[in-house]
Amino acid sequence: MKFVLKKLATLLITLLILSFLAYAAFEMVGDPVGMILGTNATPEAEAALREELGLNRSLPVRYFDWLFHFVKGDMGTSYIYRISVNEMIGEKLGLTVILTLFGFGLTLLMSIPLGVYSARREGSFADRALTVSNQIVMAIPAFFVAILLTVIFGVLLRLFTPGSFVSFNESPGRFFLYMLFPALSVAIPRTAMAAKMLRSSILGEMQKDYVRTAFSRGHNRRSALRAHALKNALLPIVAFLATTAAEMLAGCIVIEQIFSLPGIGRLLIASINNRDIPVVEAIVMILAVWVMVVHFFGEVISEALDPRLRS
Amino acid sequence: MKKLFAKHNNWFFKAGFILTTVMVFIVLLGQVWTPYDPNAMDASVKAQGPTLRHLLGTDFFGRDILSRILEGAGATLQIAFFVVLIGAVLGTVIGALTGYFGGVVDEVLMRICDAITAFPSVLLALIAIAVIGPGRLNVIMVLGCVFIPSFARIVRAEFVRIKRLNYISLARLQGVGDFRIMLKHILPNTLPTLLPAISIGFNNAVLAEASMSFLGVGVSASEVSLGRMLSDSQNYILRGLPWYAVFVGLTIALLILGFSLLAEGLQQRR
Numbered sequence: 168m169k170f171v172l173k174k175l176a177t178l179l180i181t182l183l184i185l186s187f188l189a190y191a192a193f194e195m196v197g198d199p200v201g202m203i204l205g206t207n208a209t210p211e212a213e214a215a216l217r218e219e220l221g222l223n224r225s226l227p228v229r230y231f232d233w234l235f236h237f238v239k240g241d242m243g244t245s246y247i248y249r250i251s252v253n254e255m256i257g258e259k260l261g262l263t264v265i266l267t268l269f270g271f272g273l274t275l276l277m278s279i280p281l282g283v284y285s286a287r288r289e290g291s292f293a294d295r296a297l298t299v300s301n302q303i304v305m306a307i308p309a310f311f312v313a314i315l316l317t318v319i320f321g322v323l324l325r326l327f328t329p330g331s332f333v334s335f336n337e338s339p340g341r342f343f344l345y346m347l348f349p350a351l352s353v354a355i356p357r358t359a360m361a362a363k364m365l366r367s368s369i370l371g372e373m374q375k376d377y378v379r380t381a382f383s384r385g386h387n388r389r390s391a392l393r394a395h396a397l398k399n400a401l402l403p404i405v406a407f408l409a410t411t412a413a414e415m416l417a418g419c420i421v422i423e424q425i426f427s428l429p430g431i432g433r434l435l436i437a438s439i440n441n442r443d444i445p446v447v448e449a450i451v452m453i454l455a456v457w458v459m460v461v462h463f464f465g466e467v468i469s470e471a472l473d474p475r476l477r478s
Numbered sequence: 479m480k481k482l483f484a485k486h487n488n489w490f491f492k493a494g495f496i497l498t499t500v501m502v503f504i505v506l507l508g509q510v511w512t513p514y515d516p517n518a519m520d521a522s523v524k525a526q527g528p529t530l531r532h533l534l535g536t537d538f539f540g541r542d543i544l545s546r547i548l549e550g551a552g553a554t555l556q557i558a559f560f561v562v563l564i565g566a567v568l569g570t571v572i573g574a575l576t577g578y579f580g581g582v583v584d585e586v587l588m589r590i591c592d593a594i595t596a597f598p599s600v601l602l603a604l605i606a607i608a609v610i611g612p613g614r615l616n617v618i619m620v621l622g623c624v625f626i627p628s629f630a631r632i633v634r635a636e637f638v639r640i641k642r643l644n645y646i647s648l649a650r651l652q653g654v655g656d657f658r659i660m661l662k663h664i665l666p667n668t669l670p671t672l673l674p675a676i677s678i679g680f681n682n683a684v685l686a687e688a689s690m691s692f693l694g695v696g697v698s699a700s701e702v703s704l705g706r707m708l709s710d711s712q713n714y715i716l717r718g719l720p721w722y723a724v725f726v727g728l729t730i731a732l733l734i735l736g737f738s739l740l741a742e743g744l745q746q747r748r
Contacts, residue, residue, distance in 0.1 A: 302490065303735060306681070306737075308689075308727075310708065314715070315727070317715055322718055413597070417598035421689050424693060451605055454601060459596070
């Protein structure tokens with residue numbers, strides 16, 4: 168348990184440093200008061216707004232105030248819309264999380280069987296075909312997969328209408344059908360990468376001495392793989408999957424734009440363009456927390472699988 | 479070149495090398511000659527599919543898509559080139575110094591690099607662009623900086639590994655200076671790891687530029703790039719005219735595929 172606590176402490180310190188850097192960077196962008204009121208505002212109006220937004224305090228004071236509220240779950244007030252950021256982010260975060268988890272789940276479901284199958288049949292026609300197609304598919308960017316899926320299933324087969332998102336409350340069935348395509352777009356390239364890694368990882372393990380010992384004790388390829396090699400072979404994959412979960416969130420920003428999904432990524436882009444700093448800060452922090460937490464779980468799972476890493 | 483081919487006589491290397499050469503050649507050709515003026519509008523051929531006159535079709539303004547893709551791909555490759563240049567050169571310098579000398583600076587810098595590489599590079603670049611504003615030069619600077627840690631880590635690991643080998647100790651015994659050892663004795667031996675990293679760097683840079691410009695936080699609105707064209711072509715899909723997006727996406731995919739096959743081939747030595 169000690170290694171988990173140690174990792175947790177590192178995680179919190181990193182997040183703290185990150186939050187300060189992000190906050191300070193965005194505060195340097197420029198004076199939001201001039202942007203909100205335009206150039207014709209009277210000095211009195213500017214002073215009043217500055218007071219209202221709390222901008223007349225020093226940077227460290229504002230940072231700790233913001234951090235304190237953020238930890239308590241209050242992400243501040245939008246400069247542009249003057250409503251709470253929590254309200255703006257609310258459901259949108261849920262949609263992005265669903266998309267990421269959906270994509271991640273599909274990646275797991277597809278890549279592990281493919282990788283294991285390919286390794287088990289090393290050198291067969293199926294293995295060689297998979298290796299070549301994995302190499303090609305992993306180089307296809309998620310947004311191109313998204314475009315192809317839209318063209319094939321949206322425009323040609325008319326399974327869904329591109330650009331018209333159906334919310335869960337309207338119709339759960341059509342919601343999941345619509346979400347399937349963005350989720351597949353982020354999952355397909357990552358599946359190819361994970362399957363390829365798993366294959367080479369398993370083949371590497373199968374050549375080690377302990378597997379030869381297992382053979383000498385009467386294991387066949389299949390049972391030696393299941394009983395001994397697979398657990399070790401999964402180790403590098405766990406770290407890769409953690410990176411995948413982090414990358415997928417970033418990938419979802421692009422995918423949301425292609426499928427017109429009202430998620431957190433589109434809000435981030437809109438807020439960047441509007442210079443709505445509190446919203447950008449809040450989303451950046453949420454994304455940072457997600458990335459750090461995902462890597463934290465990756466490390467904890469790796470260490471649970473392999474006690475040697477705990478030192 | 480002959481040596482490179484002899485060392486990497488595998489399918490991935492050959493395919494990647496041919497694809498990359500062909501794509502780069504076409505893009506370079508597009509810098510001096512395009513079938514039509516990329517900005518010339520022609521009302522008689524608005525929003526057409528591929529025809530013999532316009533091989534990849536035309537957009538709503540009757541502009542030739544092939545010519546525009548050539549121009550946009552040129553801009554994207556140019557950005558990728560400078561991004562990789564900044565990332566690889568600075569990353570190599572930092573990785574070499576920290577890896578060779580070690581110490582507290584090494585420890586601290588590598589921790590920072592670990593923290594940075596944990597974040598998706600597109601996300602970091604997006605946030606940085608949000609702070610300093612869009613534009614081609616800003617994209618190059620931001621992505622270049624974002625790419626430094628990954629190169630630094632790779633080069634550092636190689637320097638740490640190689641500096642312990644006997645031939646380095648021997649060189650030191652003979653009185654060769656630190657910088658000469660780094661430059662003449664270690665650096666050339668990092669190439670087998672550095673070359674695939676550079677190829678992957680091109681792959682990531684093209685992808686990052688395309689994603690950022692697609693989202694409208696890359697090159698500025700008046701500039702062309704593959705990412706910007708991808709975002710333009712979105713409207714065409716919704717109106718049932720998908721070829722524009724497919725061709726732009728295909729160009730990006732082929733560029734990336736070439737670099738990634740090349741990287742894979744360079745890693746597999748046989």
